[in-house]
Amino acid sequence: MSALTTPDVDVVVVGAGFAGMYATHLLRTKNNLTVQGFERGSGVGGTWFWNRYPGARCDAESIVYSYSFDDEIQQEWTWSERWATQPEILEYANFVADKIGIRDTFRFNTEVASMAWDDDSQTWTTTTAAGDKTVSKYVVTAVGCLSASQVPDFKGLSDFAGQVYHTGAWPHEGVDFTGKRVCVIGTGSSGIQSIPRIAEAADHVTVFQRTATFTVPAQNRPLGVDEMAQVKAVYPALREHAKSTAAGVIVKQPIGRALELDAETVRAELDARWAQGGPTFMNAFTDTMSDLEANEITAEYVRERVREIVQDPETAELLSPHAYPIGTKRICVDTDYYETYNRDNVDLVSVKEHPIEKIGTRGPVVNGVEYDCDVLVMATGFDAITGPLLRLNITGSEGRPLSEAWAEGGKSYLGLAVAGFPNMFTVTGPGSPSVLTNMILSIEQHVEWITDFLLDLEDAGVGVVEASLQAQEQWVADVNAIADQTLYPQAASWYMGSNVPGKARVFMPYAGGADAYRAICDEIVSSGYSGFVMDAGASERAEQRQEEMAPVV
Ligand code: NA7
Numbered sequence: 001m002s003a004l005t006t007p008d009v010d011v012v013v014v015g016a017g018f019a020g021m022y023a024t025h026l027l028r029t030k031n032n033l034t035v036q037g038f039e040r041g042s043g044v045g046g047t048w049f050w051n052r053y054p055g056a057r058c059d060a061e062s063i064v065y066s067y068s069f070d071d072e073i074q075q076e077w078t079w080s081e082r083w084a085t086q087p088e089i090l091e092y093a094n095f096v097a098d099k100i101g102i103r104d105t106f107r108f109n110t111e112v113a114s115m116a117w118d119d120d121s122q123t124w125t126t127t128t129a130a131g132d133k134t135v136s137k138y139v140v141t142a143v144g145c146l147s148a149s150q151v152p153d154f155k156g157l158s159d160f161a162g163q164v165y166h167t168g169a170w171p172h173e174g175v176d177f178t179g180k181r182v183c184v185i186g187t188g189s190s191g192i193q194s195i196p197r198i199a200e201a202a203d204h205v206t207v208f209q210r211t212a213t214f215t216v217p218a219q220n221r222p223l224g225v226d227e228m229a230q231v232k233a234v235y236p237a238l239r240e241h242a243k244s245t246a247a248g249v250i251v252k253q254p255i256g257r258a259l260e261l262d263a264e265t266v267r268a269e270l271d272a273r274w275a276q277g278g279p280t281f282m283n284a285f286t287d288t289m290s291d292l293e294a295n296e297i298t299a300e301y302v303r304e305r306v307r308e309i310v311q312d313p314e315t316a317e318l319l320s321p322h323a324y325p326i327g328t329k330r331i332c333v334d335t336d337y338y339e340t341y342n343r344d345n346v347d348l349v350s351v352k353e354h355p356i357e358k359i360g361t362r363g364p365v366v367n368g369v370e371y372d373c374d375v376l377v378m379a380t381g382f383d384a385i386t387g388p389l390l391r392l393n394i395t396g397s398e399g400r401p402l403s404e405a406w407a408e409g410g411k412s413y414l415g416l417a418v419a420g421f422p423n424m425f426t427v428t429g430p431g432s433p434s435v436l437t438n439m440i441l442s443i444e445q446h447v448e449w450i451t452d453f454l455l456d457l458e459d460a461g462v463g464v465v466e467a468s469l470q471a472q473e474q475w476v477a478d479v480n481a482i483a484d485q486t487l488y489p490q491a492a493s494w495y496m497g498s499n500v501p502g503k504a505r506v507f508m509p510y511a512g513g514a515d516a517y518r519a520i521c522d523e524i525v526s527s528g529y530s531g532f533v534m535d536a537g538a539s540e541r542a543e544q545r546q547e548e549m550a551p552v553v
Contacts, residue, residue, distance in 0.1 A: 011139070014142060017047060021102055050170070051167060062223070069444055122464050142427045176201075188381055189333075196334070204346075261285070278333055281298075292487060329491045384508070409504035411431070453525075483511050
């Protein structure tokens, strides 16, 4: 490509989920830049476009899991339930897409096959699976953290005679389970949400559980018109409150250290939070995520509830999690999960001691037994956080593939930029608070920060910007140091990359809180964008390349 290449557009945005929609909106309206979006689905919504399995809901409350950037949007939209269902969230995404008019910017049903930076022309070329190329000055990846489905490499899977579905790529027309025998593999959030709904419809359900999971009741309920009106009246204050918390939600404050409180107080608090429902249960005490002994108090409380709810003691024992501290794998939020095991048409098979040997023509085979089914549901999770970025086949400066730069795990500066990948911004990349927080709140912060940065760069006439390697290394070290102060690294979780064979075991999200992260990002702006190399980076690279090419005397 020649140095005179004129970009087709200023920015290519990949993904039309909540991040891509908002990025496109701001880049066009605030930055006055031209944008080409690409989306592999046929519509907007990202994770909510794909995860259409029965029972899919958000585990952040609907009144905060929504955009705050436009008061008209939050005043016009009315949530019907405390925890919104996937169809309602998808409807909301479509409502917003129409309000802000971003559909015409996206090419839907269009998969990005590769994205390549060219050092000479200082442009990105995005190539679609159909071979079309778009040249841009910047790229913004908005591909989500949980969009690359992970299907275990089961022997014999292709020989299975029935239907196979992954929860993360559920058919739009739905699946009719009436009269069907169903096997579900996986008991993470997707399994826990879908199993009760599948069991209501199917003839029989067999659940294959490798690791028992901690889950708390959603205690879902309709949101009355009056209640929504009260929320709308105080929306700005409510949003400010959410921004001031570590998780970016409305939290009930912890009452102290579990290890320093008397047993009755601890018990009463856990009872109250269990009755209230949702992940705020994990926020009862300040030491739950940092002290194993304190953690065990909350963990044992949940096990006690399991024994209370599940009638068969053997099944209750199998469902009682012991393999990891509570909260170190994402806490699940369910409706009737444990109760489902009291149904006559539901069986639980532990695959901890005896893993699934293969998928036979009739169903999964465990310990020599083939479990017959018509439908096999894979609730087996995602190649989280880095997976969606790696499958874009990105190559940066000097033609270096992102897969090579990330061979030891996803590395970035602030979760927003990667050293060696100039003019590329990653919304909720590895090292951002992302999945440990209210995703929409974090997305808004990231997108606003990136677009303000681009405004400043354009004003200053900067052509190329890149995270410095040193700043990136420091950020990665900070992310690890914060994670090490918690119990998170003790679980084999998707936060750690443990669910993908061969993936580097690195704790990926920033665990310091969305509030602290926002303050750091603001400080970086005040300091003149410390940690970023502007223009100089490109010329230094060019000089380095020339030196390398110089004949050896
Ligand atoms: P998760 O939370 O990664 O859960 C995947 C489940 O699949 C989990 O129970 C796994 O067991 C199980 N799994 C994966 N591979 C196998 C094999 N080979 N054999 C048996 N069981 C297996 O994904 P989800 O989709 O449920 O949730 C992801 C996030 O989406 C969730 O945290 C929310 O943020 C929304 P394991 O625990 O690894 O032993």
